[in-house]
Amino acid sequence: MIVPAEFYLILATILFFIGVFGFFTRRNLISLLVSTELMLNAVDINFAVFNAYSHPEQLEGFFFTMFGIGIAAAETAVAIAIIINVFRNAKSIHIKNLRNLKH
Amino acid sequence: MDFTILILVLPLVSFLILGLCGMKMPHKAAGIIGTLSLATVTLLSYITAALYFGAGRTAEGIFATITPYNYCWLPLNGTLSIDMGIMLDPISVMMLIVISTVSLMVHIYSMGYMKGERGFQRYYAFLSLFTFSMLGLVVATNIFQMYVFWELVGVSSYLLIGFYYTKPEAIAASKKAFIVTRFADLFFLIGILLYGYYAETFSFTPPEALLVAAGGVIPVALGLMFVGGAGKSAMFPLHIWLPDAMEGPTPVSALIHAATMVVAGVYLVARMFGLFIGYAPEVLHIIAYVGLFTALYAAVVACAQTDIKRVLAFSTISQIAFMMVALGVCTSSDPHSGGLGYMASMFHLFTHAMFKGLLFLGAGAIIHAVHSNEKSQMGGLRRYMPVTHITFLIACLAIAGIPPFSGFFSKDEILAACYSFSPMMGAFMSLIAALTAFYMFRLYYLIFWGKSHYEEQLALYKAGATAHEPHKPHEAPLTMTLPLVILAAISVVAGFIPFGEFVSSNGEPYTIHLDYTVAATSIALAVGAIILATIMYKSGESRLTTAINSRMGAFIQAAYHRFYMDEIWLFVTKKIIFNCISRPIAWFDRNVIDATMDLLATATQKLGNILRPMQSGNIQSYSVWFLGGALIIILTLIFFA
Numbered sequence: 132m133i134v135p136a137e138f139y140l141i142l143a144t145i146l147f148f149i150g151v152f153g154f155f156t157r158r159n160l161i162s163l164l165v166s167t168e169l170m171l172n173a174v175d176i177n178f179a180v181f182n183a184y185s186h187p188e189q190l191e192g193f194f195f196t197m198f199g200i201g202i203a204a205a206e207t208a209v210a211i212a213i214i215i216n217v218f219r220n221a222k223s224i225h226i227k228n229l230r231n232l233k234h
Numbered sequence: 235m236d237f238t239i240l241i242l243v244l245p246l247v248s249f250l251i252l253g254l255c256g257m258k259m260p261h262k263a264a265g266i267i268g269t270l271s272l273a274t275v276t277l278l279s280y281i282t283a284a285l286y287f288g289a290g291r292t293a294e295g296i297f298a299t300i301t302p303y304n305y306c307w308l309p310l311n312g313t314l315s316i317d318m319g320i321m322l323d324p325i326s327v328m329m330l331i332v333i334s335t336v337s338l339m340v341h342i343y344s345m346g347y348m349k350g351e352r353g354f355q356r357y358y359a360f361l362s363l364f365t366f367s368m369l370g371l372v373v374a375t376n377i378f379q380m381y382v383f384w385e386l387v388g389v390s391s392y393l394l395i396g397f398y399y400t401k402p403e404a405i406a407a408s409k410k411a412f413i414v415t416r417f418a419d420l421f422f423l424i425g426i427l428l429y430g431y432y433a434e435t436f437s438f439t440p441p442e443a444l445l446v447a448a449g450g451v452i453p454v455a456l457g458l459m460f461v462g463g464a465g466k467s468a469m470f471p472l473h474i475w476l477p478d479a480m481e482g483p484t485p486v487s488a489l490i491h492a493a494t495m496v497v498a499g500v501y502l503v504a505r506m507f508g509l510f511i512g513y514a515p516e517v518l519h520i521i522a523y524v525g526l527f528t529a530l531y532a533a534v535v536a537c538a539q540t541d542i543k544r545v546l547a548f549s550t551i552s553q554i555a556f557m558m559v560a561l562g563v564c565t566s567s568d569p570h571s572g573g574l575g576y577m578a579s580m581f582h583l584f585t586h587a588m589f590k591g592l593l594f595l596g597a598g599a600i601i602h603a604v605h606s607n608e609k610s611q612m613g614g615l616r617r618y619m620p621v622t623h624i625t626f627l628i629a630c631l632a633i634a635g636i637p638p639f640s641g642f643f644s645k646d647e648i649l650a651a652c653y654s655f656s657p658m659m660g661a662f663m664s665l666i667a668a669l670t671a672f673y674m675f676r677l678y679y680l681i682f683w684g685k686s687h688y689e690e691q692l693a694l695y696k697a698g699a700t701a702h703e704p705h706k707p708h709e710a711p712l713t714m715t716l717p718l719v720i721l722a723a724i725s726v727v728a729g730f731i732p733f734g735e736f737v738s739s740n741g742e743p744y745t746i747h748l749d750y751t752v753a754a755t756s757i758a759l760a761v762g763a764i765i766l767a768t769i770m771y772k773s774g775e776s777r778l779t780t781a782i783n784s785r786m787g788a789f790i791q792a793a794y795h796r797f798y799m800d801e802i803w804l805f806v807t808k809k810i811i812f813n814c815i816s817r818p819i820a821w822f823d824r825n826v827i828d829a830t831m832d833l834l835a836t837a838t839q840k841l842g843n844i845l846r847p848m849q850s851g852n853i854q855s856y857s858v859w860f861l862g863g864a865l866i867i868i869l870t871l872i873f874f875a
Contacts, residue, residue, distance in 0.1 A: 151861065155854055
């Protein structure tokens with residue numbers, strides 16, 4: 132049997148809002164990064180699902196998924212590097228302590 | 235005549251040099267720079283005069299008006315523009331001579347008088363600025379250029395009166411002079427603008443068609459210009475600044491407040507004479523009556539003053555009023571019938587500049603010797619200061635109108651012009667001339683005769699009554715006596731200049747001839763007044779003086795207080811204008827205009843305080859706002875699109 136598309140979409144929505152919730156509420160930079168990754172992955176799922184169900188003869192959606200995963204990897208690498216530098220300077224990765232970038 | 239531009243440029247250059255780097259120079263160098271530049275200017279002025287009058291008359295029998303320079307400085311519209319340039323005609327050339335001569339004398343004199351003063355270089359810089367402005371004023375090609383230099387003259391006068399800027403009286407006097415003349419200049423400016431707007435020209439001699447088109451506005455504009463002239467020339471009731479201006483250094487009083495700047499108003503009326511006589515003869519008559527009253531008022535006040543510079547100041551007001559009257563009594567531009575006053579006025583301006591400059595410089599030498607302005611500190615000075623004594627006496631005789639000194643000739647022409655206007659006017663002016671002789675000789679006797687203050691103090695000191703040995707009066711140094719002697723020489727011979735050959739109301743030559751009845755009357759009156767002064771003051775206070783003082787005590791007190799004109803002005807300005815106009819305006823400003831602005835500012839600030847927390851720099855709160863916004867847009871699109 133074929134899993135209906137709505138199931139995937141519901142999963143993606145749940146995943147996305149978990150990400151949003153995490154992004155809004157967490158105070159730890161690593162948790163924030165994880166949350167953004169969740170949102171990106173939710174979008175990736177959407178791309179794949181819509182491609183597979185609406186236009187099975189085309190591949191743009193899968194390619195976008197691939198791009199998304201690639202960008203997510205690159206972004207994680209950059210973000211981790213930033214977070215390490217922040218930790219070196221501020222001895223903390225708690226977001227409350229990071230108010231000095233303004234000055 | 236291209237070199238005439240140097241007459242203006244040299245004083246300006248020396249002002250800039252002395253003003254910018256004078257403080258680094260030794261005193262002597264600054265004085266020599268200023269004096270040399272002025273000496274050159276004087277020489278150039280004489281050359282200009284020689285060339286101008288030497289060139290002879292044109293076919294119409296007048297001296298041609300030469301305009302070596304005239305640049306359009308500020309074009310306003312197609313026809314109207316403000317020009318800057320140099321114009322030479324008989325009166326401007328005459329003024330060049332007067333200004334450069336007196337200014338040179340004052341420059342030389344100041345080297346002695348101001349020796350060792352703090353700010354000596356600044357003093358010379360300001361003198362140069364003043365000379366530049368005054369020369370620019372007289373050679374102006376149009377009324378607006380005249381106005382520009384007119385204000386420059388005012389500001390240099392302000393700077394020089396306030397030269398001793400640590401003295402509160404000097405500061406107050408400089409402000410008073412500036413504000414009063416500036417107030418009058420406001421009317422001058424309005425007059426110029428009216429004239430420029432309706433006649434569409436700033437020229438002194440506009441084409442007739444323009445004036446006819448302007449019609450009834452011309453007399454109003456000319457009247458307003460006269461108010462400006464009255465302010466500068468200290469006509470009643472705008473005279474109040476001049477006596478106070480005596481707080482400045484005495485050579486400055488001689489240059490600015492006796493010989494040159496204060497006659498700018500007379501010069502203005504003379505400059506616009508063609509317009510006055512052609513289009514506003516009634517304004518001329520007003521000028522005559524204002525002048526008559528001022529002359530009388532100032533002469534009476536001068537009789538009661540004790541500060542010698544104040545006496546001279548009121549004497550100056552009175553004499554300038556003579557010149558104004560002479561211009562005012564003109565009824566036509568023909569010097570042979572009704573236009574004599576113009577020539578007489580300019581002649582008197584010329585001779586007055588010389589002898590009044592001399593009187594002030596003499597007074598400066600006396601003040602230098604006794605260190606006081608008060609007559610009570612003087613007396614018997616003739617033994618100590620022989621040169622000053624003789625030159626002062628010559629100047630007194632000149633101003634009193636005793637032949638053959640210069641004042642006699644010019645004053646006689648004025649009186650003749652007044653008698654031909656109306657016998658009443660002539661009689662009044664003769665009376666004032668007699669008063670002039672009286673107060674000048676009162677001053678002369680009080681300074682040089684009578685009991686010597688120094689000897690009295692010396693006797694007291696020898697008797698042990700006072701602790702300090704009094705300061706012995708001494709004759710002034712050569713730098714100060716030389717200008718006195720030169721000016722005295724000019725005052726003696728200036729009357730014999732055939733002035734009417736050079737300057738007259740319509741430019742045609744006029745041969746001065748004495749009207750013997752007028753001359754005899756004025757000589758008799760002057761001699762009588764001098765004899766009266768001799769009886770009353772020659773040997774201290776005589777019995778006659780005491781008798782007069784006790785009979786007319788109240789009147790003399792009032793005259794001493796200048797008939798309370800200053801108090802009246804203070805009342806008008808402080809009580810009436812301040813309370814009725816300034817206060818409501820201030821209230822409106824503070825409670826309406828300022829309040830509106832304050833409201834705007836406060837509202838902006840309050841709003842800012844509300845909005846500021848949104849810019850927290852906290853990325854999470856931004857993203858909440860972002861999500862909210864995105865949701866609203868999505869929901870709107872879903873439900874309303």
